[in-house]
Amino acid sequence: MTMHVVATAGHVDHGKSTLVRALTGMEPDRLEEERRRGLTIELGFAWTAAPDGGAIAFVDVPGHERLVTTMLAGVGPVPAVLFVVAADQGWQRQSAEHLAVLDALGVRHALLAVTRCDLAGGAAVRRTREDALARIAATSLGEVEAVEVSGATGAGLPGLRAALGRLTAGLPAPDRDADVRLWTDRVFTVRGRGTVVTGTLGAGTVRVGDRLACGGGAFRVRGLQSLKEDRREVGAVARVAVNLHGDGEIGRGAALLTPDRWLTADVVDVRLRGAPARDLPPRLTLHAGSAAVPVHVRPLGDDTARLKLGRALPLRVGDVALLRDPGRHRVPAGITVLDVRPPPFARRGAAAARAAELTALSGRPDGAAELRRRGLVRRAELIAMGVPPPCEPVAGDWLADPGHWADLRERLVAAVEERARRDPADPGLPADAARRALGLPERALVEALADGLRHRDGRLYATGAAPELPPRVRAAVDAVRRDLAAAPFHAPDANRLAELGLTPKLLAAAAAAGALLKVADGIVLLPGDDARAAARLAELDPPFTLSEARRALGITRRTAVPLLEHLDARGYTVRVDDRRRRCRDPERTP
Numbered sequence: 001m002t003m004h005v006v007a008t009a010g011h012v013d014h015g016k017s018t019l020v021r022a023l024t025g026m027e028p029d030r031l032e033e034e035r036r037r038g039l040t041i042e043l044g045f046a047w048t049a050a051p052d053g054g055a056i057a058f059v060d061v062p063g064h065e066r067l068v069t070t071m072l073a074g075v076g077p078v079p080a081v082l083f084v085v086a087a088d089q090g091w092q093r094q095s096a097e098h099l100a101v102l103d104a105l106g107v108r109h110a111l112l113a114v115t116r117c118d119l120a121g122g123a124a125v126r127r128t129r130e131d132a133l134a135r136i137a138a139t140s141l142g143e144v145e146a147v148e149v150s151g152a153t154g155a156g157l158p159g160l161r162a163a164l165g166r167l168t169a170g171l172p173a174p175d176r177d178a179d180v181r182l183w184t185d186r187v188f189t190v191r192g193r194g195t196v197v198t199g200t201l202g203a204g205t206v207r208v209g210d211r212l213a214c215g216g217g218a219f220r221v222r223g224l225q226s227l228k229e230d231r232r233e234v235g236a237v238a239r240v241a242v243n244l245h246g247d248g249e250i251g252r253g254a255a256l257l258t259p260d261r262w263l264t265a266d267v268v269d270v271r272l273r274g275a276p277a278r279d280l281p282p283r284l285t286l287h288a289g290s291a292a293v294p295v296h297v298r299p300l301g302d303d304t305a306r307l308k309l310g311r312a313l314p315l316r317v318g319d320v321a322l323l324r325d326p327g328r329h330r331v332p333a334g335i336t337v338l339d340v341r342p343p344p345f346a347r348r349g350a351a352a353a354r355a356a357e358l359t360a361l362s363g364r365p366d367g368a369a370e371l372r373r374r375g376l377v378r379r380a381e382l383i384a385m386g387v388p389p390p391c392e393p394v395a396g397d398w399l400a401d402p403g404h405w406a407d408l409r410e411r412l413v414a415a416v417e418e419r420a421r422r423d424p425a426d427p428g429l430p431a432d433a434a435r436r437a438l439g440l441p442e443r444a445l446v447e448a449l450a451d452g453l454r455h456r457d458g459r460l461y462a463t464g465a466a467p468e469l470p471p472r473v474r475a476a477v478d479a480v481r482r483d484l485a486a487a488p489f490h491a492p493d494a495n496r497l498a499e500l501g502l503t504p505k506l507l508a509a510a511a512a513a514g515a516l517l518k519v520a521d522g523i524v525l526l527p528g529d530d531a532r533a534a535a536r537l538a539e540l541d542p543p544f545t546l547s548e549a550r551r552a553l554g555i556t557r558r559t560a561v562p563l564l565e566h567l568d569a570r571g572y573t574v575r576v577d578d579r580r581r582r583c584r585d586p587e588r589t590p
Contacts, residue, residue: 002055003054003056003226005058006078006082007078008058009083009101011086011094011095015086015116015152016082023157045058051162051165055227079237080110082111088119088120090127091132099135099136103334104331105321113149114148116152125148174235174236177205179258180204180205180210181257182255183253184250185199194243196242196243204235205233205235207221207232207233208224211259212256212258212259213256214256217247219250219256220245221244223243225241226240242256255289260380263385265312267308267342268306268307268338268339268342269307269342270338271304271338272303272333274333278302279332280297282298286321287321287322289321293309295310295323300355300358301356315337315340316337317387320334320335322335323335339358342354367390372401376399376401378398395447412434412438412446415434420461428508431450431460473502476502484525484529485526489559490559491523507522514527517530519563519566530567530570530572533553534573537567543581544581
């Protein structure tokens with residue numbers, strides 16, 4: 001069944017709850033104190049059939065000035081509004097503040113109901129209607145349909161129902177496959193069931209059994225209700241009650257999230273609608289969804305600012321929210337989130353440069369543009385920012401802007417060639433040194449950039465570059481090769497290497513030149529000795545022990561241990577258990 005969710009708005013005691021009661025036959029004011037005082041204190045919910053066969057669910061919000069925060073919790077996630085103005089009282093203070101809230105949130109779908117027409121004459125009804133329409137037209141709501149009605153007598157209700165049908169028919173279709181972010185507007189405990197939260201599901205689908213995250217805690221959906229009916233799943237847009245089981249705490253203003261798909265942000269860059277950035281006080285309250293969080297405002301450009309949040313919120317690029325000054329009872333600005341991972345101001349002039357950069361941002365997610373600004377970013381992080389990935393990863397989960405990737409490649413080649421010029425005896429640039437030089441977060445990125453370069457034993461070589469061993473070193477290496485030819489697999493010991501003047505660096509150069517095979521630090525054999533050793537071990541009855549391998553090769557434990565580990569790493573042998581190995585199938589070995 002299709003559900004449309006509509007919030008009420010308007011001054012206190014202008015008949016919002018009476019109108020909802022007349023439309024639905026339900027009592028939206030749930031608390032005893034509300035009924036006693038005739039004043040909506042908490043959010044109320046009621047629903048009725050829609051002309052298209054679905055349902056219209058009303059979020060009845062309080063109109064009293066002191067309860068505007070509760071009103072914002074109800075309106076924030078809702079796509080459409082029924083704006084109520086009483087004909088006998090006309091436009092009032094909370095009418096203006098509620099309209100400012102809707103304008104700041106960028107709400108575009110609304111219907112005006114001029115209520116209590118039975119208490120006012122025709123001229124007063126017309127004046128109220130025209131005044132309200134003019135005020136509303138000057139906001140994001142634009143020109144809206146108006147209906148004159150009396151919740152007490154029922155006059156005009158058929159026309160109001162028809163107008164609500166036209167309003168809801170024009171609402172955009174929700175994305176039911178989207179990641180879930182359910183802002184909670186009520187939290188309570190049901191005996192025998194546990195914690196229950198309610199909210200307006202603006203996008204995505206929630207199912208019984210789903211795992212949801214909230215504030216570092218993990219929850220499982222034990223049950224779902226929508227319009228007081230148990231459901232196995234509920235898709236947007238819908239009012240939903242979720243029975244949760246978990247180990248975390250949750251309150252109004254929290255958000256239930258699809259796990260691992262959202263970032264929480266405590267610093268965001270935003271575009272402002274309303275007051276210029278320079279006119280904003282430094283401390284305001286940010287209202288996003290049903291959350292209300294204190295923020296520090298740092299103006300950047302004329303209409304851009306950086307917000308430091310008192311509590312991290314799950315926000316994405318393009319999210320719309322508002323700033324409210326609770327002390328002065330006004331809404332100075334609405335915001336559109338431009339960046340949820342803004343760069344820190346680490347140098348003089350960084351704030352001015354950032355202001356210029358933000359000028360070009362629209363708040364509409366643009367994967368290619370975001371990647372150009374960042375150069376490198378993980379795919380999952382870009383998605384969690386609310387930005388669609390524009391390309392496939394270059395390595396692992398990493399996305400790269402093509403221009404930035406080409407620049408990194410040029411810098412890597414230059415660094416490798418510079419190493420070869422500076423030290424021809426050891427021209428290989430260690431991959432970790434290349435990573436640090438390029439400022440890359442992972443070695444896998446270096447390996448992806450090194451495509452076309454030669455790499456061996458964790459070092460990168462320019463095309464055609466090979467170590468140039470000085471004559472003295474070449475003579476020492478030749479002596480080692482003669483020793484190994486006379487006694488295969490008998491790696492020279494430290495004394496022999498010291499006698500020949502072969503330091504670890506020179507041994508690495510000889511291995512890079514292909515003159516020796518480096519098995520481990522201080523252990524060298526002839527190139528190809530690993531394959532020859534594996535062939536000899538293959539003649540043993542599998543599996544074999546270290547002692548059996550050592551005897552077969554005629555070597556000491558000093559050489560046998562690192563040689564077998566080398567054979568494991570190269571895929572010649574594989575461990576059966578802690579003591580034994582076997583040779584791999586010859587067709588599968590390198």
